[in-house]
Amino acid sequence: MAAFQPSKVFAELIKSSNSSPPKAKRAHLDGQAGLASGISKEREIQVWATGEMSLKPDRCRLCIKVTSTKDSIDEAKTSVSRRVDYVFQTLHNHGVKESDLQEYKTTQRVESAYKVNVELHVQFSDFQKCQSVSNLLVEKLDETVHVGLPEFYHTAQSLENLRRQASVLAIHNAKQKAQEIACLVHQAVGRPTVIQEEEVKEWEGGSDDIDNLNSTSIQQRISSKTVSVSCKVFVSFDLKPKVKTKYVNE
CATH class of the missing domain: 3.30.70.2970 (Protein of unknown function (DUF541), domain 2)
Structure with missing residues (x-):
């Protein structure tokens, strides 16, 4: 399973004036995420994330x-x-x-x-x-x-479960990435407004497993038939100001 890699963030926050609302601004996050800020009801954070899962033959x-x-x-x-x-x-x-x-x-x-x-x-x-x-x-x-x-x-059911798990993992990684980015700019992530599966890749074995189908090694034959699925998703979340908790002294 691919580990989550935090993104670098370049952002600029501009206070809105009483006149016409400012144009949407985007923060470029190494080409992987964008932060759009305009009028309050349109504040959102957009991220791309990938989930990868592997499964040996069953x-x-x-x-x-x-x-x-x-x-x-x-x-x-x-x-x-x-x-x-x-x-x-x-x-x-x-x-x-x-x-x-x-x-x-x-x-x-x-x-x-x-x-x-x-x-x-x-x-x-x-x-x-x-x-x-x-x-x-x-x-x-x-x-x-x-x-x-x-x-x-693999059975058909196990492959279907693997594809579903990769998609769910990608969405989980997207939410985690959005939360970390939002925290850096003192914001909070709200509900998702868009979830889109953009790319799914599926392959067997690895580059070293080309000749393993003819191998007498059981482990090599299992490795050559191991299926991996990679799913890339685009998710947009509402972006909200972080709520400060007030403590009342009794």
Whole structure:
């Protein structure tokens, strides 16, 4: 999350006369904020601020392929079935639900033999459980069973929440910036009059993660699929004189 960077302030406050109201003045805040002062009901402070949030993947998908080539179709099916049953039992022992499992079967002729393929796609929300299943299957089963590397991804709901949080953070940073600027000129921030989302950027990983998709390191693969969202907002607040608290001696 990007830390808040205070702005430099250059401002001039001019008292209004009884004649015609003065023209609006703006304080230039390093190109990031402006302070407009005119007649009292139009006093406002305008700021731009950015909120940035990052989120690691919350799901992973494991692909398991079981293959057998035999002269007899029944022998090929039986060979595959035994290994698939073991995979199912392993998944069941690790608490994998049927709704998180998809199975695909194909049968092919290879010259005079039969080739039976079963492909299983398993979804996990617990990455440690995914690694445990993967390691166990590789250890216990032969080369006819291929266990792929986990593929990491985000659910649609988690991405939507991330975008919303970045926007809320940007507005929070805008209010904090406005309050600090107003305090410097002995003013107080009132209600917001305009809130406008100006720019949203979204990206995966970083500049060092270009080759991480093919990496065997789990942490590098997670890093390459980490999503970051940056949101820039423009907010205008009412600007009010600071109210001094009076203490009455009893």
